[in-house]
Amino acid sequence: MRFVVKRLLLGFILIVSASAALLVSDLGRRTAVARSVPHVGLLQHASTMLLDEGTRGAIDGLAENGYVDGKTIVIEKFNAQGDISVGNSIAKEMVNSRYDLLLTMSTLSLQAVANANRSGKTVQVFGLVADPVVAGVGITRNNPLDHPHNLVGIGSFLPVKDAFQIAREMFPRLKRVGVAWNPAEANSRAFVENAREVCRDRGIELLEANVENSNSVLEAEDSLVSRGAQALWIGGDVTVSVAADSVILVGRRAHIPVFSITPGKPDRGTLFDYGADFYQIGKKTGELASRILHGADPTQIPVTNEVPIHFVVNMTAMKGLKQQWHIPDDILRRANIVVDKAGVHSRTVLAHTKEQAAIRN
Numbered sequence: 001m002r003f004v005v006k007r008l009l010l011g012f013i014l015i016v017s018a019s020a021a022l023l024v025s026d027l028g029r030r031t032a033v034a035r036s037v038p039h040v041g042l043l044q045h046a047s048t049m050l051l052d053e054g055t056r057g058a059i060d061g062l063a064e065n066g067y068v069d070g071k072t073i074v075i076e077k078f079n080a081q082g083d084i085s086v087g088n089s090i091a092k093e094m095v096n097s098r099y100d101l102l103l104t105m106s107t108l109s110l111q112a113v114a115n116a117n118r119s120g121k122t123v124q125v126f127g128l129v130a131d132p133v134v135a136g137v138g139i140t141r142n143n144p145l146d147h148p149h150n151l152v153g154i155g156s157f158l159p160v161k162d163a164f165q166i167a168r169e170m171f172p173r174l175k176r177v178g179v180a181w182n183p184a185e186a187n188s189r190a191f192v193e194n195a196r197e198v199c200r201d202r203g204i205e206l207l208e209a210n211v212e213n214s215n216s217v218l219e220a221e222d223s224l225v226s227r228g229a230q231a232l233w234i235g236g237d238v239t240v241s242v243a244a245d246s247v248i249l250v251g252r253r254a255h256i257p258v259f260s261i262t263p264g265k266p267d268r269g270t271l272f273d274y275g276a277d278f279y280q281i282g283k284k285t286g287e288l289a290s291r292i293l294h295g296a297d298p299t300q301i302p303v304t305n306e307v308p309i310h311f312v313v314n315m316t317a318m319k320g321l322k323q324q325w326h327i328p329d330d331i332l333r334r335a336n337i338v339v340d341k342a343g344v345h346s347r348t349v350l351a352h353t354k355e356q357a358a359i360r361n
Contacts, residue, residue, distance in 0.1 A: 038067065038101065038293050039074045041094040043113060044128075045106040046082035048241050049264050054105050054128040054282035061286020067293060075103075082214065082242055084108060084184065091116040101125060103289055104153075105282065106238060107187040111135050114151055123298055126153030127285025128278060130187035130236050132303055144302030152298045154288065155305045156281050158236050158261040160194045163274040167231060167259055168202060170271070171325045178207040178224025179233045180217055180240050180247070188237035191261070195235065217243035221250035230323065234260035234270070244268065255322040263310045266337045266344045271317040271325070277310040314339040 042058070044051045055077070059069060067073035078094065080087030091112035094102055102117065102124040104110045110126040114137040117124055126132070132139045132147075132155045140146040168174050179195065181188045192208065199206040207227050209220035217240055221232060232251050234240055240247065241262050248269035251258040263273035284306055292298055313335040318325060332338060338345050 037071075037073050039076070039099050040101045040103055040289070040293075041076050041078065041097060041099040042103040042105070043078045043080065043087065043090055043094060043109045044104075045080050045087055045108040046238055046242055047079060048238065050241065050262055050278040051106055051128060051238075054278040054285070057279040057282025057284075058103060058105060058127060058286035058289070059282075061283040061288075062290050063286075064283075065287055065290035065294075067290055073293075080109070080112075082238065084112075087112040088116070095121060101289060101293060103127075103285070105285070107131075107135055108185065108238065110153070111137060111186070114138075114148075117150070120148065120150040123150045123292055124153075125285060125289040125292060126151070127156075127281055127288075129153065129155050131155060131157055131190040134186045134190045136186065139303055144304065145300070147303050149299050152288070152292075152301045152303060154281060154285050155303060156276050156307050157194075157305055158191065158275050159307065159309070160191055160235070160261060161198045163233075163259060163261050163272075164195070164198050164202065164204065166272060166274055166331060167233075168204075169328055169331065171230070171323060173323075174204060174230055176205045176207055176228050177231050177233050178209070178221065178227070178229030179235055180209045180211050180220040180224065181235055181237045182211050182213075182239040184212070185237055185239065188235060188239070191235040191237070195233070211239055214239055214243040214246075218246040218250065221247050225250060225254040225256070229254075229256065231256055231271075232258045234258065234262055236262055236275075244270075252320070255320050257317060257321055257325060263312050266312045267314060267316070267339045269314070269317055270312075271314055272331075272335075273310070273312040275310055277308040280308040281306055309336075311335045312337045312339070316341060 044055050069075045078090045095116040099122055102113050102122050104113050104126045105128045107129045110129050113124055133141045138148045181192050196206055207224050207229050209223050211217050211220045232247055248258050257271035259271050260273045261275040263275045336347050
């Protein structure tokens with residue numbers, strides 16, 4: 001009897017051992033399969049049209065270079081929904097996870113992940129960043145190759161000077177412009193500091209109001225109107241961009257125009273938006289990420305400044321203004337998109353239509 005029990009026990013042990021060995025072997029195989037394609041963690045700071053467009057561009061840029069999400073790459077997307085503390089928490093989780101590359105879209109996302117990734121554990125590629133130098137992540141201005149070994153990307157300093165020049169052309173007697181901005185955003189600070197210089201050179205007084213969150217934007221803009229602002233400017237501030245509708249509402253109530261360097265929906269109500277094509281910036285960021293995934297050395301890639309211009313003019317926003325703003329013909333000719341009573345018109349489409357008509361004739 002004891003002999004039988006021993007034989008049964010021995011058989012049971014052998015079965016368990018064999019099963020365990022198979023499980024461990026299969027785990028290794030399944031892990032290898034799961035990691036047979038690159039895994040990328042992508043963080044954007046908030047859900048705005050521009051950041052969404054930039055993220056879409058980055059994913060398309062990867063796809064056009066052989067990294068198609070769900071097929072030849074796995075991209076896990078995260079969104080801090082405009083909350084800096086949430087962004088920091090997500091960044092720590094991303095760095096501690098087994099990603100082959102970290103992709104960040106916006107200055108605040110760049111800072112969050114770079115700070116969590118100071119050990120250089122994973123390569124990080126950034127885009128949709130106004131000025132990488134002022135982000136305080138170890139990038140210098142004089143040498144594009146002087147950056148952390150695991151950190152590289154694309155800066156896009158939006159055209160502040162040109163935007164104020166266009167505003168002055170539309171209204172030569174422009175003397176006071178109001179701007180609300182969040183001092184916690186390094187990119188916003190850089191834009192406002194640039195705007196101060198631009199306005200000083202042109203004899204324009206830049207009226208400023210600070211905001212801590214999007215809920216305080218409406219009150220801040222009202223205060224700028226009460227101080228005599230003749231126009232309201234939306235700079236490259238994510239906090240204010242999220243609440244762009246509030247800025248436009250204040251402008252309408254005060255019968256003054258709103259202009260920006262962050263193009264949104266063409267007919268949203270701004271008089272003009274002179275900024276960058278965020279989709280194209282995102283696409284270039286995705287292309288850069290693909291180069292690194294293909295084996296390029298980040299230390300040999302410079303941090304560049306890319307600003308593909310996107311210019312929107314909304315003629316319908318002229319209605320009801322209390323001062324004599326006008327849109328010169330040369331400005332209309334330069335615009336990528338023009339909005340009038342008939343709708344939204346893309347200059348690219350119009351040019352193509354005219355070209356086709358000429359061919360037919």
